[in-house]
Amino acid sequence: MNRICTICARGGSKGVKNKNIRDLLDIPLIAHSIIQAKKSSMFEVIAVSSDSNDILAIAKEYGADLLIERPKELATDQAAKLPVIQHCVKVSEEKLDRKFDIVVDLDATSPLRSIEDIVQSLTQFEGNKDATNLITGAPARRSPYFNLVEVIDSYVSLSKPLEKGIVRRQDAPKSYDMNASIYIWRRESLLKSTSVFQSNTILYEMPEERSIDIDSELDFEFVSFLAKKRGELV
Template sequence: MNRICTICARGGSKGVKNKNIKLLLGKPLIAHTILQAKKSGLFDVIAVSSDSKEILAAANQYGADILVERPPELATDQAAKLPVIQHCLSLAEKKTGRSFDVIVDMDATSPLRLIDDIAQSVQLFEESPDADNLITGAPSRRSPYFNLVEINHEGYASLSKKLDKVIVRRQDAPECYDMNASIYIWRRETLLNSTTVFQEKTLLYEMSEERSIDIDSELDFEFVSFLATKRGGLS
């Protein structure tokens, strides 16, 4: 089965300036995800998509196989994720002259994943032939059935989701997860024909909260730096 790893990293960043090339443990942030993909031994090709020459240069330095220049319309704050992955796949297939059965997209801003997470999520997906795609997530701290609320049009709060029976303990509520933006896996045809991440048959691979921080602020970066140092490295 042919597999490609896509890593899509935009140059602009509001929360952390130049975060995809900010140094973490002495390497640009994006380098850790590239090295994880390489060390997993799972991919025929690793493709990095970016609108930033600096990010693409770093990706080249750390061993990405294909560099994809992202067009401006896919590099705005409003640009959705799926068209970016679709564009990256299309360009990678043109450059290699081959088609990929499984696309594994990994976010550079979620570097605390383990190589085992990559391997086990791919295994789960490929051993589930009816699944359309796979996402990763961690058990949620808040439950829409117990302590996650919404404000209605009259300004009053109520639970986001209600059950027929009243939940008095969070442990009795249905299990819920926070998406952690770490790993997304797609079958080629599903990806190319999709406009949303959630499909009829979307699998979830569970990761611990400690491995699920997605860097969106300077504080997130500090947390990731602390945990990565404590662990003794990332890749």
């Protein structure tokens, strides 16, 4: 398969200031995803998309093949990620005058994934010819069928009550928390999609300890603790 890895990281961040260039285990956060992509040996090209010159400079230092300047309209707080990935792939293909079969996006803020997660999720996806795309997730701590609730008009109810109630979480249908770590697409599906969820989307399961997405200072502390415990992230 002809594969491209995209890593998309903008300069601004409200939850954790400059998080993509903040050091984790003595190297910038975004560098971990670049190193993981390179060490997996699964990609012909690694492209980093950003509106930040600092991020692009770090990406070049750590071995990214392509540096893609992200347009301002795709670098706002309101900008969705899917159009960013699409832009990165299109520009990469134009620069290289070639097309890719498979697109794998590694989220820079989810560095606890392992190289095995990258390889095995690709193996799972490419082994399923009907799958249009793949997302990653961990078993959910709360179940919408058992103990995840909503407040509607001041009153509480289960998010997804079953006709026949259950008394143990273990008896509920399996639910997963998306961990925003790895996204895999077939090229044509990616370029025409407006949502991550398709009729043939599949899931690669990851454990909770590799599934923290950094969106707050507390998240960064958790990731730093787990990274130091592992000793390295590759």
